Amino acid sequence: MPRFHGSTNLGAAFCVRSTRGAAEAKETETGDAMKEATSDPRQPSTAKHYVSPTLSPQDLPIDYAGFLAVVFGVVGVTLRYKLCSWLAIIFCAQSLANMKNFENDFKQLSMAFMFGIMGLVTNYLGTSRQANKQR
Amino acid sequence: MKQLRSILIASALLAASLLFPSSSSSLSTSTAEEGAAVYIVFVDEPVGEEPEAFHIRTLAAVLGRFDFVSRCSEESARRAILFHYTHAASGFAAKLTPKQSNLVSFKLCQVGPTASMNPLVVLRTGHVRFASVAKQETRNPNVALMPTWRIVTSVEVVLGFCGEDTVFPLAFKTAQPYPQGKIRERESPSAPLALAVTPPTAIPNKAMTSRWPRSLTSALAPRGDAPRGDALLLLLAPLFVLSLVTHELSRHSALAAHFEGFDSDDLDEAEDLSSSDELPLAASPPPPPATSLSRSASPESHHGPPSVPKPPPSSDLWDEDEFEGIPVAVQSADPAAAPADQTLAPSLPLPSPPPPSVRSYTTEIVCISFLICFLINYFTGKRENEQIALAWAAKFAIKDSIFDKNFSLLGTGDGKDTPLLLKEGQDVFKFYASGRRYCQSMLATMEMRSRHDLISRALDLVFRKRDVITFEVVMNEDAMDHVVLALAKRKMAKAMHKEERDLERFATLGVMPPSGRKWVADEVLVVAESKEVAGDLITEVALDQVFGDKAFEKFGKWFISLHFSDQHPGSHKKRLIFKFALPDANNMADMSRLVALVPYYIDLIGRYKLSSHAQSKTEAARAKATKEEYKEQQNLRQEAMQKKKAEKKKSLEEAEMKLTAQAIRKKEEKDRARQLKKSMPRVKMLRSH
Known part of the structure; x- marks a missing residue:
């Protein structure tokens, strides 16, 4: 019983090896799958960790929303158009939503936001005061 | 808001109290006793009874207790009542001595809880004795009049008004927790009560009369008043001037000192509220100089009413405690009676305030709703993008998937449990892999549409954009021979040939196969350095799987471009760049053949050697x-x-x-x-x- 068992074991191992070789040969011949069947392509020794590329501030895409927010904010404050101030706030929101580098963009954005808020404050509180004087 | 409304009512009543007693003062002189003042008492509207009769009966019940001399109390009540308010509110103006007034309010309060008679407000135009003012001469020019009004029982509102250079001291007192629900119920949301609380100027009568908005006066004007308007106005002017200059300062400043005014910022808040609620409230008077600006520690609200003003010293019968704990039945002016089309004194030069229409707030409404939409879209769009990226990662980057089998290091971190994807902003996701033969690293960058940004999303409707994934494989320096090859759809290939420097310099457009071989689909153009390179790299397998006519029909829509070059500008010269479009999250399997191109070409190019001639x-x-x-x-x-x-x-x-x-x-x-x-x-x- 043990002898028999041993022999079959050997046979089975051989069998497995032979079929695997055949499969390899077949795959390399036809190459119907684009996977590399020869051996494991992985090489853990050559693995490199990810290094995030350093981007200079000039290379960043232009933040059009932030720019528009500043423009509208300034116009809203100087000409007292409340629509402009509202647009400035909306573009602020857009710029905030698209922000990738918090430290870099936040200065410009906060300036635009201040302009927008200032425009709104002067618009609403200012005009009500004026109207009161007139009355 | 509640406070604001109360102020509105208060000032409306003040206005009424200033207007009507003066007109009636010429009519009634008989009851003018020493210390008598005009009070306005507001009661609930009687059901099934003439309001006039009801008012007289109410007052008579009080006076009957007091007036022992003239037994006919009804007659004295009739004489004491100067005016009946029947339209906007139910009440009457009566000339009463302080004692009487206290009795009235006391009496009313006592009867208050019953359904038949709920006292709303006792408005007191105290210390303005119009009848006698005309005869007095100027003693003190500083103080004019000190009308006050209160909501009897637990809510007390005192509105003071004094001096040329000073203002209304306004005060609230809530001794009891406000019965919120009740009040809200009774307040009419659409009552067009309007008011201008303005600091008095040197000629306050002018200022006052011209500042009461039309709707207010119309709301409170009695119906029979129209013919009396002119006379009223003529009377008003001298009376107000005189009343301003004749009264003793000591008395009123002492009075004023007891009233606790609003802080000016409280009024500002009220103003803000009014503007947001489309009520044309105008001004915030500066805080009175003679009042203390303490606030009550009432826990109800942020700007809760300040503490109780002390009762006027003139009324010695006033007992603070008696009025506490009595349930309030506050009722604002009847909305049905309030509309502005009521008869009003036609000659009064009252400027009508701009009607608060929805149209004047169009910009605000549009902008705020847009902002809200933007915010909602931000979160939903963000999630959509994340879902696509995660679906991609789940398909190609998890265990036993194609990248796991090809690379030993997945993800940007160094540990084992690091996330596979790196998120940059809301629309860029990066997947990094390394540790494979022939190449140093592979970086897949998914650039999604800006779904989180409503404006960009709207623009995307016009200029169609797709989610793009770019695989950038940095090859080992020794593993890549001289290969310059690009593959893209015709238009794109031409553009690439023009723009990419290495393609322009080394490669030619539209390379054809060496000899009658099966070649790529018609839509695709090959840009290569030589026929040999193109023929060797675009293998049968690649043609069969992706680039052939049949396969490209199926996978062409996800394919954008391939670009292999050993002459890329930048620090890493030898790079393979694959650009594909991303399918939506449910159909990620559509691009699995395209993704399989990446390791296939890494191996192919890593092994590839040009012939010596080439x-x-x-x-x-x-x-x-x-x-x-x-x-x-x-x-x-x-x-x-x-x-x-x-x-x-x-x-x-x-x-x-x-x-x-x-x-x-x-x-x-x-x-x-x-x-x-x-x-x-x-x-x-x-x-x-």
């Missing part, structure tokens, strides 16, 4: 290119040098120009001297011994 050709081309590059660089360097020189020269010249004329002259003199010295014959002198 090698020499490409080497020559590269040498030429490097030479040209070197030349170009040298040219650039020379140009830069020349520029520098020119700048130096210029700056020197400028410096010279800056020298003063004197300096120039000095220099010239020096030069001349030197030249003279040069031209002179050199003589050597020797001293003879």
Whole structure:
């Protein structure tokens, strides 16, 4: 019983090896799958960790929303158009939503936001005061 | 808001109290006793009874207790009542002595809880004795009048008004927790009560009369008042002037000192509220100088009513505690009776405030709703993008998937449990893999549409954009031969050939196969350095799987471009770049064949060696290119040098120009001297011994 068992074991191992070789040969011949069947392509020794590329501030895409927010904010404050101030706030929101580098963009954005808020404050509180004087 | 409404009512009543008693003062003189003042008492509207009769009965019930001399209390009540308010509110104006007034309020309060008679407000125009004012002469010009009004029982509102340079002291007192629900229920949301609380000017009567908005007066004007309007106005003017200048300062400033005013910012808040609620409330009077600005520690609200004003000293019967704990039945002016189309004194020069219409707030409504939509879209769009990226990662980057089988390191972190994807902003996701033969690393960058940004999303509707994934494989320096190959749809290929420097320099557009071989689909153009490279790299397998006619029909819509080059600009020259479009999250399997191209080509190019003939050709081309590059660089360097020189020269010249004329002259003199010295014959002198 043990002898028999041993022999079959050997046979089975051989069998497995032979079929695997055949499969390899077949795959390399036809190459119907684009996977590399020869051996494991992985090489853990050559693995490199990810290094995030350093981007200079000039290379960043232009933040059009932030720019528009500043423009509208300034116009809203100087000409007292409340629509402009509202647009400035909306573009602020857009710029905030698209922000990738918090430290870099936040200065410009906060300036635009201040302009927008200032425009709104002067618009609403200012005009009500004026109207009161007139009355 | 509640406070604001109360202020509105208060001031409306104040206005009424200023207008109507004065008109009636000429009519009734008989009851003018010492210390009598005009009070306005508001009661609930009687059901099934004439309001006039009800008012008289109410007052008579009080006076009957008090007036022992004239037994006919009904008659005295009739005489005491100056005016009946029947339209906007139910109430009456009556001339009462302080004692009587206290009795009235006390009485009313006591009867209050019953359904038949709920006292709303006792408005008191105290210390303004219009009848007697005309005869008094100026004693104190500082204080004019001090009308006050209160909501009896637990809510007390005192509205003071004094002086040319001072203002209304406004005060609230809530002794009991406000019965919120009840009040809200009874308040009419659409009552067009409007008011202008304005600091009095030097001629307050003018200011006052011209400032009461139309709707207010119309709301409170009695119906039979129209013919009396002119006379009323004429009467008002001198009366107000006189009333301003005749009354004793001591009494009123002492009174005023007891009232606790609103802080000015409280009023500002009220103003804000009014503007947001489309009520044309106008001004915030500056805080009264004689009042203390303490606030109550009432826990109800942020700007809860301040503490109780002390009762006026003139009324010795007033007992604070009696009025506490009595349930309030506050009722605002009846909304049905309030509309502005009521009859009003036609000659009153009252400017009508701009009607608060929805249209005037269109911008605000649109902008705020847009902002809200933007915010909602931000979160939903963000989630959509994340879902697509995660679906991609789940399909291709988890365990036993294609990238796991090909790379030993997945994800941007160094540990084992690091997330696979790196998120940059809301629309860029990165997947990094490393540790494979032939290549150093692979970086897949998914650039999604800006779904989180509503404006970009709207623009995307016009300019169609797709989610793009870019695989960038950095090859090992020794693993890639001279290969320049690009593959894209026709238009794109032409653009790439123009824009990409390496393609422009080394490759030709539209390379055809060497000999009658099966080739790529018609839509695709091949840009390659030579026929050999193109033929060897676009293998049968690749054609069969992706680029052939049949396969491309199916997978072409996800394919954008391939670009293999050993001459990429940048630090890593040998790179393979694959660009594909991303399907939506549910159909990620559609691009699995395209993704399989990545490891396939890494191996193919890693093993690929050019034939010696081609090698020499490409080497020559590269040498030429490097030479040209070197030349170009040298040219650039020379140009830069020349520029520098020119700048130096210029700056020197400028410096010279800056020298003063004197300096120039000095220099010239020096030069001349030197030249003279040069031209002179050199003589050597020797001293003879």
